[in-house]
Each structure stands twice: as C-alpha cells, then as structure tokens.
Amino acid sequence: MKKIILSFCLIASLHCFAQTEETVGKQYYNKLFEYDYVERKPIFPFTADSLRNFYLSHFTAFDSLVTRCIDHGDTAKYIRVHFEFVLDENGVAYDPKFLFIGSTRYKSSSGDKKIKYFDDLKTYFNDATKTMVKAMPTWRPALQNNVRVNCRKEDFFQLWLGINPPTE
Numbered sequence: 001m002k003k004i005i006l007s008f009c010l011i012a013s014l015h016c017f018a019q020t021e022e023t024v025g026k027q028y029y030n031k032l033f034e035y036d037y038v039e040r041k042p043i044f045p046f047t048a049d050s051l052r053n054f055y056l057s058h059f060t061a062f063d064s065l066v067t068r069c070i071d072h073g074d075t076a077k078y079i080r081v082h083f084e085f086v087l088d089e090n091g092v093a094y095d096p097k098f099l100f101i102g103s104t105r106y107k108s109s110s111g112d113k114k115i116k117y118f119d120d121l122k123t124y125f126n127d128a129t130k131t132m133v134k135a136m137p138t139w140r141p142a143l144q145n146n147v148r149v150n151c152r153k154e155d156f157f158q159l160w161l162g163i164n165p166p167t168e
Contacts, residue, residue, distance in 0.1 A: 032086065033144060035153045040143035042087045042151050055081075055157035058135050061128035062159075064121060065101070069161055072117055076162035077103045080112050083129045083155060089148035091141040096133035098126040099154070107158070 035041060044051045059081065069079055082099040102112035118125070142151035 030150075032150045032152055033142060035142075035151055038142045038144055038149065038151050042091065042142040042153065043140040045137055045139065052157055054136065055132065055155075056159065058132040059128055059157070060131055061121075061125050064124065065118075066161065068117065068121075069115075074103055074115065074161065077105060077160075078107055078109075078112075078158045079103055079115075079161050080156045080158040081125070081129075083133075085129075085133045085136075085153060085155075087139050087141060087151045087153060089141050089150060091139040093133045093136045093139065096126075096129045098122060098129040101125070102156075104158075107160075 065079065065081070069075070069077075080102045082102060083096060084099060085093045085096040087093055100114045101118045102114050104112035141148045143149065
C-alpha cells in the first residue's frame with residue numbers, strides 16, 4: 001500500500017517539475033541577449049551584401065562624414081560607422097544607437113581607430129542611425145532553446161575614401 005501511495009505521489013509531482021514550453025518561454029521574456037552569445041543568431045532576410053547595401057543607401061549623414069574626413073586629411077582609408085540596435089522576438093529592429101566612427105587601412109581589418117573629431121556630431125549621426133534602422137526590413141529573430149528572444153546586434157558599415165582601394 002505504501003508503494004502505491006508513494007508511486008502515486010511521485011507521478012503527481014512530476015508535472016510540477018516538468019518544464020513546459022510555456023515556462024521555458026517565460027524565463028526568456030523581457031531578457032536581452034547579446035548577438036555573440038545567443039544560440040541561433042538573427043538573420044537578415046536577404047544576403048550579407050544586401051545588408052551592407054541597405055546600410056549604405058539608407059544612412060543619411062554621408063555628406064557630413066565625407067566632408068569632415070576630407071577636411072581633416074583622412075583619405076586613402078576605410079571609414080567605418082559603428083552602431084547598435086535591438087531586434088525583438090518578431091525580428092523588428094528598434095532602439096538604435098550610434099557608437100563611433102573609426103578608420104582603418106585594410107578592408108577586412110578587425111581593429112580600427114576611433115576618429116575623435118566626430119564627437120561633436122554624435123547627435124546628428126545618432127539621428128541618421130535612427131532613420132536608417134527605422135527603414136530596416138524585418139529579420140528572422142534570434143532563438144534561445146527554440147524560443148524567440150530579443151537580441152542586441154552591434155554592427156558597422158564601411159566605405160573607402162580615396163582612389164584605388166588596396167588589394168589584399
């Protein structure tokens with residue numbers, strides 16, 4: 001009789017300890033994951049090249065960027081505009097922030113130097129970044145344990161400022 005009661009209690013308690021889809025989803029609700037540490041990264045609906053083309057065609061502050069670089073003699077370099085935004089669980093981009101503008105000599109270089117003479121135009125570039133991200137199409141969202149999650153993505157785009165970019 002004790003074995004029957006014990007097994008009945010054990011079976012009844014298993015439901016309490018089981019993680020259902022609902023409890024798994026709740027543990028990720030309102031959490032923000034970093035792009036590098038999410039299990040399945042968000043995906044732009046087209047190719048990586050089309051994402052870069054989107055950035056270049058929708059960034060509205062090129063006039064100030066190029067003019068100031070030329071005025072300060074920063075030519076024959078790659079100029080990179082760094083920014084970040086959040087992709088929600090539906091793949092919609094929001095909360096864009098302009099980070100900084102840097103320069104590098106090589107196209108695929110991982111390190112670039114921050115250009116300090118753009119610091120006074122931070123709000124101008126922040127507004128341009130907001131306009132660009134607002135026009136962004138919907139992404140495929142990030143997944144953590146097969147649950148859609150919010151994800152912060154830090155990204156940049158670059159342009160060559162000069163004649164004849166170096167070949168690598």
